[in-house]
Amino acid sequence: MKILVCPHDMNLGGSQLNAIELADKVRALGHEVVIHAPEGVLTDKVRSLGIPYVSSPVPANHKEWRKSLGRLLEDTDIDLIHTYEWESTLDASFSPSVRGRIPLLASVMSMQVPEFLPRHLPLTVGTPALAAELAWQHRTAFLLEPPVDMELNKATDPAAARAGLGLGDDRIVISIATKLGTELEKLQGVLSAIALVDRMADSHPLHLLIAGGGPGLSQVRERARAVNERHQGTVVEVLGYLNDPRPAYEAADIVLGMGASAIKAMAFSKALVVQGEAGFWKTLDEGNAEGFLQRGWFGYKGQGIADLERELETLVAQPELRERLGAFGRTLVEKRYSLDRSAKELVAIYLDLLAHRGTDTLTARAASLLRSAVEVSRFRTVMKSGALTEREKWSHSGVEL
Missing domain, CATH: 3.40.50.2000 (Glycogen Phosphorylase B;)
Structure with missing residues (x-):
């Protein structure tokens, strides 16, 4: 053919x-x-x-x-x-x-x-x-x-990925790889994550990585600059468009995403918080996986930043939970995608x-x-x-x- x-x-x-x-x-x-x-x-x-x-x-x-x-x-x-x-x-x-x-x-x-x-x-x-x-x-x-290429998208050396991005092991890295546009409220979700990490960074060693371009890039950079000035250091790092976003996934402890980005996060064995519209945020686990498999890696309606804060507080506090959910996600992708x-x-x-x-x-x-x-x-x-x-x-x- x-x-x-x-x-x-x-x-x-x-x-x-x-x-x-x-x-x-x-x-x-x-x-x-x-x-x-x-x-x-x-x-x-x-x-x-x-x-x-x-x-x-x-x-x-x-x-x-x-x-x-x-x-x-x-x-x-x-x-x-x-x-x-x-x-x-x-x-x-x-x-x-x-x-x-x-x-x-x-x-x-x-x-x-x-x-x-x-x-x-x-x-x-x-x-x-x-x-x-x-x-x-x-x-x-x-x-x-x-689909996802299982060989190309897998965690091989997270420490090297962090080093390549100038990050050490002293930070809990939260990554987002997305188009910075308003469709499906992607940009709104990124701005919510910046606001939340700004607040949580007062009590947790967080580093938010944002990879992607789009019409909202300048707005995201401006918000990040204000957060970093307040903390007198880099808490939110905007990488912009990357030809190869794999390091942003591999360096992460937690990934926020929807659709194909969510599936790639799972391929990299990362704990995943699924983003949707109207304030939807939900951590993937064994109890809700079937719903996402049937309806897609997305959701609708929630409590917005309050839900995201609850999910992140749980994942930040429990490294063993992040590891377990990351392994579960990888297995899921291998079987399905x-x-x-x-x-x-x-x-x-x-x-x-x-x-x-x-x-x-x-x-x-x-x-x-x-x-x-x-x-x-x-x-x-x-x-x-x-x-x-x-x-x-x-x-x-x-x-x-």
């Missing part, structure tokens, strides 16, 4: 890393892969892996993106297109070069599937609960849980779609695209109007704003 993989962008993010790592493993299984995406910080990773790469306009430039896709399809014999997230999926769906000619698979790694995506499209989603919900809606949905296993499952999905290509009727496809066009128009009107409540509603429906 020859697969065209279209991540929505090449900035640091779990979905983009999944797309690249799965593409590399699919190649290792004997298939051809081409990546078509805008230039970004992850482009060097694609090139270092030797995956053929064709630069595209950003998906927001819809007309030019579709033209670029059309030229590529004219020049390359592609069997199937695999898009990631909503922007590249929409543009590929409405491209005259694709419709009815080439099978299209969309991957949505959010907690929900955006309402405006065409309903005839086959999807992969990251949680059993979401796959079951889509099946109940009579949509074609495959479960493809966020292996990259090699996920790549084989993805190839099986590709083969299934190619075997059943053309089974959807022209009428059903046209109705699906018409409905999608109407919903997209509503969405873009909301984005232009700037109505905060409406924007918030879309962000909760799986749209990264």
Whole structure:
């Protein structure tokens, strides 16, 4: 097979890393892969892996993106297109070069599937609960849980990782590796963690590491500067974007995160506090693991910073608990999220779609695209109007704003 993989962008993010790592493993299984995406910080990773790469306009430039896709399809014999997230999926769906000619698979790694995506499209989603919900809606949905490379992401020498970051053994290190944006309240969670560590550092030897870039980076740096001035030393360290965030995970005693970041924390055998929206914070343990496995590494509604403080106070005070929960998390990931296993499952999905290509009727496809066009128009009107409540509603429906 020859697969065209279209991540929505090449900035640091779990979905983009999944797309690249799965593409590399699919190649290792004997298939051809081409990546078509805008230039970004992850482009060097694609090139270092030797995956053929064709630069595209950003998906927001819809007309030019579709033209670029059309030229590529004219020049390359592609069997199937695999898009990631909503922007590249929409543009590929409405491209005259694709419709009815080439099978299209969309991957949505959010907690929900955006309402405006065409309903005839086959999807992969990251949680059993979401796959079951889509099946109940009579949509074609495959479960493809966020994969992690178990060899690349494991704790080998935490002391060396700390030394590389200028840290000794006298601090309890709390790490966050995330995009610093407002979608899923990631930035709000980081700011809450800074405020809490500022207070807890009066009585505990804490060091908060924050890895990641995004629109909130300057705000995070300003908050960190104020905290460090108050303590007359570095309590909050903002690393910014890292080409390789593994040292931030390996150096940690505790990791705060959601989604793919949470899974990587477990791969590194770290105690994990799962972040969600509306004040959700919960330490992973044997009692709640099944819920996260079914619904995803995320949550909704809690007591905010009070919950985070309770979880951190417990973990900070009990190093043996951190070690036990870290070992539990590693075992969980080994059983469930292996990259090699996920790549084989993805190839099986590709083969299934190619075997059943053309089974959807022209009428059903046209109705699906018409409905999608109407919903997209509503969405873009909301984005232009700037109505905060409406924007918030879309962000909760799986749209990264």
